[in-house]
Amino acid sequence: MSTRLRDIMVEDVITVNARATVKTAAVIMNKHEIGCLIVADKGKAVGIVTERDILKRVIPRSEAPEKVRVSEIMSKPLLTAKP
Structure with missing residues (x-):
């Protein structure tokens, strides 16, 4: 039995703007109790x-x-896959 990506992926991804400070990123990670953030620029x-x-x-x-x-x-670059 194989696992499909769409069955394990997270849909509500928490992001941080590329121009944000590292301090801001750390605060967001701490608030959400996560160890990483997707970095976004212009969406x-x-x-x-x-x-x-x-x-x-x-x-x-x-x-x-x-x-x-x-x-x-x-x-970077960010490697992604389609469900």
Whole structure:
């Protein structure tokens, strides 16, 4: 028996704007108790930002999360599949 994508996918995806700060993304993740967000620009999914992206790409640089844009640290391109 195979599992179909449409049976396991999440329909209400939580997103963050590519121009938002990393701090904003972290607040959204914390509020929704999730570890990643889809990054959107002009209504189109352009990447994904994860807790690991923040830990690996912001913290070591000693930059303030409120000064770094999500677009600077997101993983891209975003791979998608159709249900």
